[in-house]
Amino acid sequence: MAKLWGGRFTKKTNPSVEEFTKSIQFDKELAEYDCIGSLLHIDILKSAKILTSKEHGKLKIGLEEILGSIKRGSFEIDDSFEDIHSYIQYLMEKKVGKIAFKLHTCRSRNDQIVFDTKAYCLDKIKVTLALIKNFIGELDKIANNNEKQWMPGYTHLQHAMPIRISDYFYAYIEMLNRDKKRLKSAYNNIDLSLGAGALAGTSIHFSKYNISDVKPTSNSIDTVSDRDFVIEILSALAIIGMHLSRLAEDLILWSTKEFDFIDIDEAFCTGSSLMPHKKNPDVLELIRGNAGRLYGNLVNVLVVMKGLTLSYNRDMQLDKEPLFSSFEILQKELKLLSELLPKVKFKKENIARQLEDECLYATDMADYLVQKGIAFKEAHTIIGKLIRYKFSSKKDIVNMTDKELKSLHPLLTQKKMREIINPEASIKSKKSVKRLKRV
Numbered sequence: 001m002a003k004l005w006g007g008r009f010t011k012k013t014n015p016s017v018e019e020f021t022k023s024i025q026f027d028k029e030l031a032e033y034d035c036i037g038s039l040l041h042i043d044i045l046k047s048a049k050i051l052t053s054k055e056h057g058k059l060k061i062g063l064e065e066i067l068g069s070i071k072r073g074s075f076e077i078d079d080s081f082e083d084i085h086s087y088i089q090y091l092m093e094k095k096v097g098k099i100a101f102k103l104h105t106c107r108s109r110n111d112q113i114v115f116d117t118k119a120y121c122l123d124k125i126k127v128t129l130a131l132i133k134n135f136i137g138e139l140d141k142i143a144n145n146n147e148k149q150w151m152p153g154y155t156h157l158q159h160a161m162p163i164r165i166s167d168y169f170y171a172y173i174e175m176l177n178r179d180k181k182r183l184k185s186a187y188n189n190i191d192l193s194l195g196a197g198a199l200a201g202t203s204i205h206f207s208k209y210n211i212s213d214v215k216p217t218s219n220s221i222d223t224v225s226d227r228d229f230v231i232e233i234l235s236a237l238a239i240i241g242m243h244l245s246r247l248a249e250d251l252i253l254w255s256t257k258e259f260d261f262i263d264i265d266e267a268f269c270t271g272s273s274l275m276p277h278k279k280n281p282d283v284l285e286l287i288r289g290n291a292g293r294l295y296g297n298l299v300n301v302l303v304v305m306k307g308l309t310l311s312y313n314r315d316m317q318l319d320k321e322p323l324f325s326s327f328e329i330l331q332k333e334l335k336l337l338s339e340l341l342p343k344v345k346f347k348k349e350n351i352a353r354q355l356e357d358e359c360l361y362a363t364d365m366a367d368y369l370v371q372k373g374i375a376f377k378e379a380h381t382i383i384g385k386l387i388r389y390k391f392s393s394k395k396d397i398v399n400m401t402d403k404e405l406k407s408l409h410p411l412l413t414q415k416k417m418r419e420i421i422n423p424e425a426s427i428k429s430k431k432s433v434k435r436l437k438r439v
Helices: 015-021 024-047 053-072 084-102 109-145 165-189 220-225 228-254 282-305 314-343 348-354 358-371 376-393 402-406 414-420 423-428
Strands: 150-155 158-164
Touching: 024 053, 024 084, 024 109, 024 314, 053 084, 084 109, 109 165, 109 220, 109 228, 109 314, 150 165, 150 348, 150 423, 158 165, 158 358, 158 423, 165 228, 228 282, 228 314, 282 314, 358 376, 358 414, 358 423, 376 402, 402 414, 414 423
Parallel strands: none
Antiparallel strands: 150 158
């Protein structure tokens, strides 16, 4: 197995050490970006007159052949190599011979891996943003299709007030729009740079590193030891995962017999190996469960980084698996939800029955008294007594006589209570929210 180091050593590396320290089993994900970085690097070496035009040409052909095989999907990995950098170096030696020995001039795997990881993150953020945009579009369709449908709103998982079904889904659009901003911020914070070397820079003048979308490093120590961008991305992805988990939890509850608000398409459910009747929302349960994995990935890298001295330490190779895992989880979830949500059917009759709960309109009753000049604290107490009387008498408020109602307050009448106990009237009475286009 070819190595990018070894001249100082007289003993072969213990096989257990090789197996324990190698990273190619996961950093092979960065093969494309390693080739892109190498293509930029040889341009810099040519500009610095370290490579001749002929040498540069041969190296470029070799790297482009490898990059082409990666993009075509025909690239094969040999997992016996230490890392992706060593393997691509080996392939280059096979393709172009000893000229490949010049490829690593003024370069360290320390700055290579930072470049590769940053380039990977830039691509994956773009893909994730596109998936979020698509998912927001599906949420917006559901919201628009249910603009005039009401449902009970909840606090503490108890009936609170009537709300628009559309506003429920608009709430998630608001969350996801914030998620987009966080990811875009993480994207804008990533500076692709070359020239850090192992930690102290290289002998090539910094002006040569102004190339394509890359710029010279402003602090080589920080460049090779920085994983803030990974942590920032993992944080943003964990928050998205939390939002999707909350949505999944609501949909799971709504699909139970106890709520029975929605029907989830069978294509997105599973059955039981024992109970023939079961239709389980496993997809949503796994989305809920994956939030824990996303949190774990973030904490994993935070803990790895918390005690590291400057600059590079081998611990830092352990950031890759959490990073790759979080992107993979989130992208799969966004794709699945974008397919699942459009096929959710609302059971409007069942939802309407829940809106008959008179307690949902208690605040509207108190507001009515406030509009008549009664202090809110007093109004709150009056309606609280009305609700208590409703339960003790086992009578619906709309069926109480004027005498019963006026015994609590003269302004309470059967006619007024029947006007107030109405989901559409309740929702229309709320005027503080400026309804904006969310997409």
